Amino acid sequence: MAxxxxxxxxxxxxxxxxxxxxxxxxxxxxxxxLAVGPTENPKVSRMTIVLNLEGHALDQVxxxxxxxxxxxxxxxxxxxxxxxxxxxLVKVANTSATKDIVKKHNAVIxxxxxxxxxxxxxxxxxxxxxxxxxxRPQGIRELVQSGLVALERGDKTLADRTxxxxxxxxxxxxxxxTADYQN
Amino acid sequence: MSKINGAQSLVNAxxxxxxxxxxxxxxxxxxxxxxxxFDSKIRHILVRHEQGAGHAATGYAQATGRVGVCIATSxxxxxxxxxxxxxxxMDSVPIVxxxxxxxxxxxxxxxxxxxxxxxVTMPVTKHNYLITDPKDIPRAIAEAFHIASTGRPGAVLxxxxxxxxxxxxxxxxxxxxxxxxxxxxxxxxxxxxxxAAALIAQSKKPVLYxxxxxxxxxxxxxxxxxxxxxxxxxVTTLMARGAFPDSHQQHLGMPGMHGTVAAVxxxxxxxxxxxxxxxxxxxxxxxxxxxxxxxxxxxxxIDPAEIGKNRHADVALIGDLKNTLRALVPAxxxxxxxxxxxxxxxxxxxxxxxxxxxxGYDKPADGSVSPQYVIERIGxxxxxxxxxxxxxxxxxxxxxxFIGYEKPRTWLNSGGLGTMGYAVPAAMGAKVGxxxxxxxxxxxxxxxxxxxxxLVTCALNNIPIKVAVINNESLGMVRQWQTLFYNQRYSNTxxxxxxxxxxxxxxxxxxxxxxxxETPGDVDKTIEAAMAINDRPVVVDFNVHRDAMVWPMVAxxxxxxxxxxxxxxxxxxxxxxx
Ligand SMILES: Cc1ncc(C[n+]2csc(CCOP(=O)(O)OP(=O)(O)O)c2C)c(N)n1
Numbered sequence: 001m002a003x004x005x006x007x008x009x010x011x012x013x014x015x016x017x018x019x020x021x022x023x024x025x026x027x028x029x030x031x032x033x034l035a036v037g038p039t040e041n042p043k044v045s046r047m048t049i050v051l052n053l054e055g056h057a058l059d060q061v062x063x064x065x066x067x068x069x070x071x072x073x074x075x076x077x078x079x080x081x082x083x084x085x086x087x088x089l090v091k092v093a094n095t096s097a098t099k100d101i102v103k104k105h106n107a108v109i110x111x112x113x114x115x116x117x118x119x120x121x122x123x124x125x126x127x128x129x130x131x132x133x134x135x136r137p138q139g140i141r142e143l144v145q146s147g148l149v150a151l152e153r154g155d156k157t158l159a160d161r162t163x164x165x166x167x168x169x170x171x172x173x174x175x176x177x178t179a180d181y182q183n
Numbered sequence: 184m185s186k187i188n189g190a191q192s193l194v195n196a197x198x199x200x201x202x203x204x205x206x207x208x209x210x211x212x213x214x215x216x217x218x219x220x221f222d223s224k225i226r227h228i229l230v231r232h233e234q235g236a237g238h239a240a241t242g243y244a245q246a247t248g249r250v251g252v253c254i255a256t257s258x259x260x261x262x263x264x265x266x267x268x269x270x271x272x273m274d275s276v277p278i279v280x281x282x283x284x285x286x287x288x289x290x291x292x293x294x295x296x297x298x299x300x301x302x303v304t305m306p307v308t309k310h311n312y313l314i315t316d317p318k319d320i321p322r323a324i325a326e327a328f329h330i331a332s333t334g335r336p337g338a339v340l341x342x343x344x345x346x347x348x349x350x351x352x353x354x355x356x357x358x359x360x361x362x363x364x365x366x367x368x369x370x371x372x373x374x375x376x377x378x379a380a381a382l383i384a385q386s387k388k389p390v391l392y393x394x395x396x397x398x399x400x401x402x403x404x405x406x407x408x409x410x411x412x413x414x415x416x417x418v419t420t421l422m423a424r425g426a427f428p429d430s431h432q433q434h435l436g437m438p439g440m441h442g443t444v445a446a447v448x449x450x451x452x453x454x455x456x457x458x459x460x461x462x463x464x465x466x467x468x469x470x471x472x473x474x475x476x477x478x479x480x481x482x483x484x485i486d487p488a489e490i491g492k493n494r495h496a497d498v499a500l501i502g503d504l505k506n507t508l509r510a511l512v513p514a515x516x517x518x519x520x521x522x523x524x525x526x527x528x529x530x531x532x533x534x535x536x537x538x539x540x541x542x543g544y545d546k547p548a549d550g551s552v553s554p555q556y557v558i559e560r561i562g563x564x565x566x567x568x569x570x571x572x573x574x575x576x577x578x579x580x581x582x583x584x585f586i587g588y589e590k591p592r593t594w595l596n597s598g599g600l601g602t603m604g605y606a607v608p609a610a611m612g613a614k615v616g617x618x619x620x621x622x623x624x625x626x627x628x629x630x631x632x633x634x635x636x637x638l639v640t641c642a643l644n645n646i647p648i649k650v651a652v653i654n655n656e657s658l659g660m661v662r663q664w665q666t667l668f669y670n671q672r673y674s675n676t677x678x679x680x681x682x683x684x685x686x687x688x689x690x691x692x693x694x695x696x697x698x699x700x701e702t703p704g705d706v707d708k709t710i711e712a713a714m715a716i717n718d719r720p721v722v723v724d725f726n727v728h729r730d731a732m733v734w735p736m737v738a739x740x741x742x743x744x745x746x747x748x749x750x751x752x753x754x755x756x757x758x759x760x761x
Contacts, residue, residue, distance in 0.1 A: 011364055014313070015301065022305045043363075063488035069310040069330060072364040 002054045003032065005077040005084065005150050006062065008047040009039070009162050011070040019068050020047065029053065029061055033147030041159060044072065048149045066181040073162030074181040077150035087146035088121045088128050093139040101138070105131045116141065184353040189317030190215040192354045193281070193343065194223045196324035199356040202252050204228060204243065204615055205281075206236035210256025211296060213283030215348035228615065228644055231636040233260050235608035237267020238634070240278045242609030244271070245595045246570055247616035248401065250332050251278040257285055258296030261342070262303065266602060268338045269307035273599030274422060275399060277336035279327045287315040287344040300342050309337030315344045317352035329360040334367030335486040336399055367485060371502035376510045377518075378498045379457070379481045384518035386455035386479075388529045389415045392438070395422030395598070396460015396484060396504050398591045403427065405508035406459065412516055414526055416533050418446040420461055422598040425588035435537055439467040440737050441580045444540035444754050447735070447743050449533045453478045460484060460504050463493035464599070473742035483507045540735075540754050542584050547728040552703050554653045554727040555581050561623060561651055562586030564710045569593065569621045570613045574606040574630030576660035578653040580733045582625040604633030610648045611641050621649070621714070628654040628680045635689065641720040642694030649713050650690075650722045655729040656680050663732050667750070681726065690722035699724045 010016045017036060024031055032050040039046045053061060062074050077084065089110070092098045094117045102109055102119055105127070111118035121131055125148065132143070152158065187195070193216050197205070204226040209217040220227050230236045233255045240251030251271075255264050261282040271278045285294040301313045310330050312323045320343065327339040383389060391413075397406050403426050410417055410433050417427045418438045427434055436443035438450050450456065450467075456478045461467070468474035471493060482489070482496035483504055490499040500507045544555040558581045562571075567589035573579040573596040588594050595613060597605040610624035631652050641648055662676040680686075690697030696716050700709040700723060713721045735748045748754050 015305070018302065019305055026306050057491065060488065060492055063490070067486070067488050069362060069365045 002052055004051050004053055004058050005082075005148060006049045006051065006065075007075050007077050007150055007152075007158055008049060008065065009072040009074075009158060010045050010047060011072060012038070012043050012045045013070055016045070016070045019070060020049075020065070023064060023068060027061075027064060029056055035147035035149050039159065044159065046158075048077070048147070050148050062181050073158060075152070075158050075161075077152065081154070082150045082152045084124055084148055084150045085122055086125055086128050086148050088119075088131070088143065090119050090132070090135060090143040091116050091141040092119060092135050093117070093141070095138060098135065098138045101131070101134045105134070107131060184355070186351045187354055188215065188348065189320055189343070189350055189352050190348040191219045192317060192320045192352050193324065193348065194219040194225070195354045196321040196356055197225060197252065198223065199321070200250075200324055200328045202250075205252035205254050206230050206239040206612065207254030207281075208233055208236065208256070208260060210260050210283065212257035212285055212345045213254065213260070213281070213348075214256075215345060216254070216281070216283065227254075228640060230608070230640050232634065233263035234266055234604065235611070235634055235637040235640065237264045237278070237280065238270065238602075238605050238608035239612030239615070239637070240280075241267060241271045241274075241276045241605075242572055242595055242612030243616040244276050244278055244612075245609070246592055246613035246620075248592065249277075249616070250328055251276070251612060252281070253278065254281040256283045256296065257300070258298045261300035262298050264340075265303060265307065266600075268304055268340060270597050270600040270602045270605065271338040272307050272309060274597065275336050275395065276338070277331040278338050279331050280338065280340045282340065282342045283348070284313065284342045284344045286346040288346070290315075290344065300340065304340050307338070308340050311340040311342065313342045313344070315347050317347045317350045320347065320352070321354060321356045325357045325360050326362065330362075330365060334365070335484075368487065368501050369485070369503040369506055371483070371500040371507045371510060373510070375498055375500050376507070376514050379483075379500055379511060380514035380518035382455055382479055382481055382498060383413060383415075383457065383515050384522055385524065387524045387526065388452060388454040389413070389526075390449045390453040390456055391415050391417040392450065392456045392458045392461050393417055393419045393423045393426050394459060394461025395420065395426075397423055397426040400460065400485070400504035401591070402460075402505040402508050403591045405505055405512065408512045409508055409515065412512055413519070414530070415457065416449060416530065418442070418450065420464075420467055420598075421583055421596065423461070424583055424594040425591045428589045429587040430589060435533060436542070437583055439464075440469070440739070441584065441733050441735065442467075442737075443537070443542055444735055444746060444748060445533055445537035447737065447746050448536055450475050450478070451743050452532075455479050455481065458482045459508070462489050468493065469737045469743040470741055473744060483511075540748060544731065544734075546703075547731070549728070550703070551728040552700065552706065552725060554578065554655060554725070554731050555585050556703065557651065557653060557700075557706055557725045557727060558582050558625060559585040560706050561625070561710055564707065564714065565621055565623060567593065569623055570595065570610075570617060572596065572606045572610040572613055572622065572624045574624070574626040575601045575603045576627040576630060576658070577655070577663060577731070577733050578625055578627045578659070580660075581653075603627075603630040606630060607634050607648075607650060608637045610650070611637050611646050614641075614646050614648045624648060624650040626650055626652050627659060628652055628656065628678055628686070629658045631686070632678075632680070632684070635693070638690065638693040638695050638720050638722065646720065647717055648720050650720070652686050652722060652724050653727055654680060654686065654724055655727050655731070657729055659729070659731075660733070662729075666732070667738070686722060686724035690720075695720040695722050697722050697724070699726070701726045
């Protein structure tokens with residue numbers, strides 16, 4: 001599989017998004033989506049990056065990313081042990097068929113005018129995709145998606161691992177297939 | 184704490200970081216800093232072009248191992264530093280560049296001499312800063328020196344807004360630097376060291392593939408121990424010339440596009456490459472998929488991202504090379520004590536190649552001067568304590584091939600970026616860092632015309648370097664490719680530089696001694712005349728044959744198996760050799 005999701009903790013410093021974007025563009029790595037926002041620690045932001053790595057090893061990408069001075073830790077978010085969600089906001093023609101689809105998918109009508117429904121949905125990529133497939137024939141007028149965010153299941157947190165083991169970077173060897181880079 | 188302005192805080196911070204010299208040119212945005220620089224114990228050398236300041240910082244760093252420093256104003260001053268920053272970053276040279284920026288309120292308004300130098304240099308530096316608050320200056324400087332000089336060294340830029348230099352602040356230099364996202368691994372994993380030793384003890388055809396990292400890590404003595412303990416033959420890349428003595432019987436020379444037949448072939452036929460601070464650059468590997476097809480790879484590097492970047496590593500040794508080798512030497516001894524394969528057949532083979540295919544060149548039939556001969560003689564006459572800085576082109580390859588390097592930090596060149604114009608300012612920086620050494624720039628007539636104005640800086644600041652202009656009246660390396668791959672159609676490679684410019688007169692105009700040599704019989708005399716001058720820079724215009732070519736050669740993008748020793752001439756092997 002060439003699609004990988006990385007959770008990346010970065011110092012909340014100016015230019016850090018540009019550094020990450022510049023690295024990806026320079027080394028020819030394709031980003032499917034990138035979501036960035038604050039975390040429980042005001043000094044740290046978290047990026048969730050979905051990569052389409054045709055022809056590049058995940059480990060190499062993580063190692064390059066980890067070289068950025070402002071990158072504190074990286075972990076691959078595997079489907080099997082993480083929660084992954086996307087947000088969809090979409091404007092569709094206000095018809096009873098549209099409302100049925102919204103109900104069926106447990107989506108929410110966030111705004112309604114006589115002609116348009118603004119629909120909100122939160123879910124896994126596949127669920128969002130299937131909702132969109134059903135909505136499409138109703139006439140999608142505008143849509144916006146958040147990009148994926150991901151959180152590991154269970155007790156462990158990425159920040160625990162990353163910030164508690166400062167100074168003991170846990171570099172992977174050349175043939176490991178997972179990316180787990182912590183400072 | 185007493186109040187000072189940001190500029191004074193900057194200078195205090197540079198002093199606290201141990202800076203003894205910096206190279207630069209003032210201008211509006213950096214001007215506040217130049218006032219306290221006037222009173223500082225730091226020597227400031229006023230260059231003639233910021234590119235010269237950057238390469239001088241690089242040459243200084245390469246010759247001394249210390250961090251080189253350059254300083255420039257905003258906008259064009261800063262953008263003139265982009266080439267040397269990229270150059271230093273590619274060759275992992277520790278330099279710090281300080282640039283002035285327009286006042287913080289003007290940033291983003293396309294103000295006079297505004298350039299987003301932090302944005303511009305992001306992809307060509309290890310890290311960079313934009314400082315708009317004077318209280319951040321000491322910390323940024325401390326971090327910049329720490330980042331530039333630790334881990335895999337590199338270039339760091341600190342851009343400081345003019346008002347941050349002017350505002351009042353207090354000076355507080357952090358004596359330790361702690362960065363959440365930057366903690367280079369310096370000790371290799373002990374299991375990996377054991378695995379590497381085990382591979383070495385199994386290998387029948389090993390080669391030590393030595394890169395510039397050995398010099399950066401000051402690990403030449405440890406490399407020598409490993410070579411002695413194992414008896415394994417050594418190749419040194421363009422960045423590693425001097426890491427292992429050329430005169431040593433285990434040395435096969437330089438690998439790569441213009442490497443020796445023995446070095447290139449030994450890598451191709453090896454069953455194990457012990458890769459030390461090298462990065463499988465395309466100029467070494469040739470067509471990657473055909474490189475060293477039967478070799479297992481031990482890859483020791485301080486940069487985890489080098490592992491597996493170009494070639495899969497069977498054993499990765501991530502750490503400082505000095506530490507790695509200190510662990511690997513005893514581990515290898517232990518492993519070899521259990522089982523030591525007989526390397527004799529392999530050594531006979533590789534040393535046979537070295538004997539059969541030595542580096543060489545033809546003397547021009549028309550009696551003109553051979554460029555290789557000039558370079559060889561400079562090396563012989565000046566000796567192994569000399570520091571050589573080369574430009575980029577044929578003369579660079581010949582300087583790597585025909586000068587014997589015995590010590591680290593005696594060969595400086597632009598390996599990764601291949602920056603024409605590197606030699607003169609780098610030699611200047613090297614001479615400033617190592618004032619007692621003889622410093623020769625081996626330059627091409629093309630390269631020399633890019634940055635020779637720094638000879639004015641040398642003349643005025645008592646920096647008596649020596650420059651050999653290998654004047655073949657052309658952009659020789661490009662011309663060589665046109666000869667070989669473009670049907671001798673010499674599009675825009677003729678410089679007509681036999682007398683325009685007149686390099687002897689140009690040298691004299693810049694306050695240097697100008698000499699010229701036009702016949703083979705005068706080569707030694709002229710070099711000796713140049714050696715005798717120590718109170719001023721000297722430039723020697725060596726008029727050489729223009730059709731000389733660099734051999735051996737592996738054409739770009741082809742396999743190392745297709746090495747040629749002369750035009751369309753593969754080495755003639757004995758049948759059992761391949
Ligand atoms: C700044 C820059 N521009 C262009 C090149 C491409 N280039 C590589 S070698 C070379 C010719 C160098 O000519 P010269 O300095 O006379 O050296 P020679 O090869 O003749 O020894 C050129 C143009 C380069 N390496 N760097």
